[in-house]
Amino acid sequence: MKVNEMAGKLSLRVNTTKGDLDRDVTGCYISDLLSDVMANAQEGEVWITLQTHPNIVAVAVLKNLSGIIITNNRNPEGETLKKAEAEGIPIMLSASSTFETGGSLYRLLRC
């Protein structure tokens, strides 16, 4: 499933304009701890988190993740969005909780 299709099906608001929405979502990693994502996330996974600070973009780039979903109606910091645009990392926003966003995505990816 492409990032774009996933965003549509989960009613996510795509916050970036230059993020690569054509990438395949190979899975999902949920964590709010950067060290944890660095250690355990896999390439192509979409990352669900509450964190909104600019470091999340650096981590997504380093791990070659397909995108970041920020939950609970939180908005990324201005600097975060800027970095994401520069790196082509899609940032999507969910009005739901992490549990429900992850749960819906699990169902969608038919894991």
Place this chain on the structure above:
Amino acid sequence: MTKQHCEGSFHLVGGEFTHAGAASSELKTILTGLGISAELVRRAAIATFEAEMNVIIHAAAGVIHYSVTPEKIQIVVSDMGPGIPDIGLAMTEGYSTAPDWVREMGWGAGMGLPNIKKNSDQLKVESVVGEGTTIEIMIIMKGGDAGEGE
């Protein structure tokens, strides 16, 4: 309604994460023992906990002073920390000055002051940059509070 007057204090050491939250936990036990409703106890405990963590994360030391009367629970948290240059900004959800290593411990998401405000009936924040911050939390007891349960 609790008829008791009760007060006390806890001293906090900055950077001391091993026992972080112990003061709030003890306060929670004390308030429960006074027969205050679970909802008010939880609000007081959450507000105090967030204030306690702010001291431990940002300050060198601090003190929590609590006072319970039949009308209200008052908790004053004072610290010798860096102070808050812009209190309005600090009250914004998501705004944080916590360093990265604090985020890796599960804190520093910028919800501390908003959480304190959410759980207080009245909140006063005073701060002097370079000297420290004092947060005054007030929770008003409703009539017939004791024993209402959840």
Place this chain on the structure above:
Amino acid sequence: MTLRRIAEILDAEFLVTAGNPDTEIRSVCSSDLMSDLLHFAGKPKSLLITGLINNQVVRTAEIADIKAVVFVLNKKPDRETVSFAADKGIWLLATRLSRFTACGKLYGEGLRSCTEENGHD
């Protein structure tokens, strides 16, 4: 859903038992950020799924009245944190599943979030 059933679904082991495992769980939070849990505290009988294993998690669970904590990816807290949870009567479980899979399975079983602000109980 009972905690026992949740443990079965997640293939989780009990690190701390705090009563009868047939105790009811009504909602689930999943977060590694303590203030987030405190922000939405108030729903009774809730379970937390997290990858953070420090003692702050237990402390926050105690303050926020969270009944049980499930650690993912087989992460286990140290002995002090385990006995701290036992003292406070908070269930601790560990599953080898990821947070995504754990959330996915419980969501699929009908459990919903404890972070919806539809009024305090």
